[in-house]
Amino acid sequence: MLDKTKKIPALPDAKLDVRAYEAFLIHEARLLDEGFFDDWVALFTDDARYWVPIEAGQADPFETVSLMYDDRRLLETRVRRLSDPRIYSQEPRSRTSRTVNNVTIEPSTGEPGVIVRSKFVLVEYRREDQRLFAGTYFHRLVGEGNAMRIAMKKVELVNCDAPLDGLVVPF
Amino acid sequence: MKTSLDDMVDRAPDGELEIAGGVFKHTYDGNWKLYLENLCDAAHPWYTHRSSIAAAQQQKDDVFSDGTGEIAIRQMRQNGAPYSFWENQVGIWTYANGHSYLGDYHDDSKLVAALNDPTFREYHSAMETKKGKAETQRIMEVRRWNSNFYPNMSMMSQFQQLRVIHPISVNKTVVHTYCFKLKGAPDQMFRNTVSFANVVNGTGSLVLTDDLEIYNRIALGLSSEGAEWLEIGRGFTSDEPDPHGGRKGKNSTSEVYIRNMFDAWRGYMFGDSGSGAKKQVA
Numbered sequence: 381m382l383d384k385t386k387k388i389p390a391l392p393d394a395k396l397d398v399r400a401y402e403a404f405l406i407h408e409a410r411l412l413d414e415g416f417f418d419d420w421v422a423l424f425t426d427d428a429r430y431w432v433p434i435e436a437g438q439a440d441p442f443e444t445v446s447l448m449y450d451d452r453r454l455l456e457t458r459v460r461r462l463s464d465p466r467i468y469s470q471e472p473r474s475r476t477s478r479t480v481n482n483v484t485i486e487p488s489t490g491e492p493g494v495i496v497r498s499k500f501v502l503v504e505y506r507r508e509d510q511r512l513f514a515g516t517y518f519h520r521l522v523g524e525g526n527a528m529r530i531a532m533k534k535v536e537l538v539n540c541d542a543p544l545d546g547l548v549v550p551f
Numbered sequence: 552m553k554t555s556l557d558d559m560v561d562r563a564p565d566g567e568l569e570i571a572g573g574v575f576k577h578t579y580d581g582n583w584k585l586y587l588e589n590l591c592d593a594a595h596p597w598y599t600h601r602s603s604i605a606a607a608q609q610q611k612d613d614v615f616s617d618g619t620g621e622i623a624i625r626q627m628r629q630n631g632a633p634y635s636f637w638e639n640q641v642g643i644w645t646y647a648n649g650h651s652y653l654g655d656y657h658d659d660s661k662l663v664a665a666l667n668d669p670t671f672r673e674y675h676s677a678m679e680t681k682k683g684k685a686e687t688q689r690i691m692e693v694r695r696w697n698s699n700f701y702p703n704m705s706m707m708s709q710f711q712q713l714r715v716i717h718p719i720s721v722n723k724t725v726v727h728t729y730c731f732k733l734k735g736a737p738d739q740m741f742r743n744t745v746s747f748a749n750v751v752n753g754t755g756s757l758v759l760t761d762d763l764e765i766y767n768r769i770a771l772g773l774s775s776e777g778a779e780w781l782e783i784g785r786g787f788t789s790d791e792p793d794p795h796g797g798r799k800g801k802n803s804t805s806e807v808y809i810r811n812m813f814d815a816w817r818g819y820m821f822g823d824s825g826s827g828a829k830k831q832v833a
Contacts (some may be wrong), residue, residue, distance in 0.1 A: 427615040432755060434573055441619070443741070445730065445748045448755040453610060454620030457627070461606035461757050468599070469764035529628040543576040543725045545767070546760035 401496045401521060403481040404528050409478040409500070412550060417459045420550070425522060425529045428452050432535040432551060447540060447547055458550070469548045474506040474548055480517070493522035493531055502551060513551065514538050552650045558708035561690045564677040564735030568711075570731035572745050577754045577764045578656055581770030583702075583718035586726060588704045589762055590697040590714075591653040593637040594785070596630040596803040601712060603757040604780035622746035629657055641803035644793055649701025649815030651808035655709060656695035669760055670739045686758035701810070701815050711744045712752060722770050726760070728752040745821060783809045 396473040411420045420536045426429070431441050432448040441449035450458055461467055486495040495518060502513040520532040560568060580583075589595065596604075607627035614620075642654030666672050678687040699705045706713045711731040719725055730748050732741045749757050772778075786805025793799040800807045 418587060426561065429617070434754075438573075442745060443571070445575055445753065446755075447743055448621055449749060451616045451618075451620040453612075453614040454623050456669040457620070457624055458602075458607045458757055460609060461602045463606055464602035466605070467602035467761070468768075469760040474602045483826075527710065541576070542572075543578040543756045545578055546763040547755035548760050 396485045396494065398483055398485055398496075400528075401494070401519075402480075403479045404497075404521065405483060405496065405498055405517070405519065408530075413476050413478055415473075416546055417550075418433065421456060421459045423453065423462050423528075423530050424455065424533075425524065426452060426532045428455065428524070428529075428533075430455050430533050430550070432537065432547075434540050436536070436540060445545075447537070448535075448550070462548075467548075469546050472507060474504050474549045476505075477503045486518070489520075491520060491531075493520045495520050498548050500551075504549060511545075514550075515540075515550075552646055552652070552700065554693065555652055555695055555706065556710050558690070558693045558695060559706060559711070559731070561693070562678075562708065562711070562736075563733040564674070565677075566681075567734040568731040569734060570729055571732040571741065572748065575728040575748070575752050575754055576589075576725060577705070577728075577759070577763060578719075578723070578725045579766040579770075580722055581705060581724060581766040582721060582773075582817070583716050583724045584812065585766045585769055586714075586716050586724060587699050587705065588768070588809050590699055590809045591651050591805075592655060592806075593641045593643065593656075594634075595762075595765075597632075597634045597637060597674065599761050600627070600630045600758050602761065603627045605630070606757070607722065618742065619746045619749070622743055623750040626747065626750050630758065632656060638802045638804050642776045642802040643803050643808055644795075644797055645795035645799065645803055645808045645811035648818075649812040650699060651701075651811055652698035653696040653805065653808075657694075657695045657709075670737055670743065672741055674733075674735045677737070681735060699719075701812055702819075707751075710747055710751075713749060714752065722774075724766075765777075781814070 381504040408420065408423060430448065430450045432446060433441070434445055434447050438444055462470065480498050482499040484497050486497050489495060498500045498517045499518055500515060504511045504513065515535060518534040519530055521528050560566065604627055608631060610624050636656070641656050643651065645651040662802055666675060675687065678690070682690070695708050697705050697707055703716045704714065711733065712728065713731065714726050714728045717725045717727065719784045728748065730744050750758055753759060783806045786800045786802055786807055787810070790798050790805055790807045791800035791801055798811065
């Protein structure tokens with residue numbers, strides 16, 4: 381059933397230049413597609429979190445399980461594992477292709493940085509099987525010196541509550 | 552097996568469990584039996600989970616964690632106990648009708664009830680207030696890893712996890728996993744349960760994904776015509792009777808629990824009680 385209580389999204393903030401954020405997201409997607417996972421982690425702040433909820437509209441990652449929920453420490457371990465030769469779930473490696481679009485800047489939540497919302501499509505091919513994922517990214521991006529960093533990345537999959545085979549490559 | 556079910560409830564200070572925290576649903580292209588065969592297998596973590604063990608061992612502990620990563624990394628490191636430990640110090644017990652349980656292998660103070668952890672201290676005192684000192688001690692000394700209720704359920708009483716196995720077809724399985732909140736326990740206990748579920752039962756877990764991969768590979772291997780028989784013989788000559796009426800492995804890595812499940816399966820298929828079940832009492 382449609383949720384009639386939902387508020388209509390606010391119009392994007394025209395004062396901020398969305399293109400700089402879009403360029404960042406495209407760069408991030410490329411790092412993931414091309415397997416530069418260590419460089420991907422380097423985009424995150426020291427206290428960053430990475431979250432893939434398992435329920436639509438999931439309120440938090442603490443009272444409900446998540447497909448992935450990593451603080452910085454677990455994110456580093458997740459990525460280190462990806463380069464271990466004995467990661468059997470990546471033997472053979474997945475090939476992925478991501479498209480990021482519909483980039484908008486969302487109203488501030490009061491936390492530092494800018495919330496950038498985007499749509500993504502991710503195709504994963506591995507061992508004669510192709511999987512399709514799609515959904516919404518929310519990035520909270522903060523400036524560190526001249527660089528842009530990810531303080532929070534939330535990935536809302538349209539099929540988050542479907543039965544799924546293992547998810548190994550980050551979204 | 553009753554002791555495993557009791558243990559699930561005994562650990563709640565108020566004597567009640569609440570199902571909470573959402574449901575993982577994972578699937579693989581393989582037979583449902585493979586899942587149960589893995590859950591009481593003490594031989595595989597050292598090999599199958601090598602990548603997450605190594606990654607967790609190399610992780611610096613001074614990097615930011617809100618508690619989630621800490622629990623997960625501790626669990627992965629525990630999987631890295633030496634093979635001799637898995638073989639000698641865990642324990643595998645089997646009972647009629649295909650049931651079995653694997654003993655626990657945790658000695659990490661964050662993962663098992665240890666009084667130097669503030670959350671556990673609070674929990675322990677809630678337990679003592681409600682159940683008394685002696686009963687609390689008895690409950691804390693019940694140490695189980697997975698208890699398999701053949702043919703479709705497995706639980707971890709000590710860590711408040713339950714899985715239900717749904718066979719979809721001969722080579723397709725869906726598993727639903729659930730968490731329980733211990734009524735009367737500190738709120739932080741349930742947060743730890745959620746973090747623990749993410750690492751042991753999560754679809755995107757650094758650990759479970761290698762298990763799912765192996766189920767898929769076994770199914771792929773079985774679809775070839777190269778081998779007519781599967782050998783499930785580890786420990787066969789050394790299994791011994793258990794005082795409670797079942798059989799146990801001399802080593803914890805014995806496949807006695809798989810042979811036990813096939814005995815029950817044979818019983819269901821032929822309509823008798825299975826050759827193994829006849830020899831065993833309750």
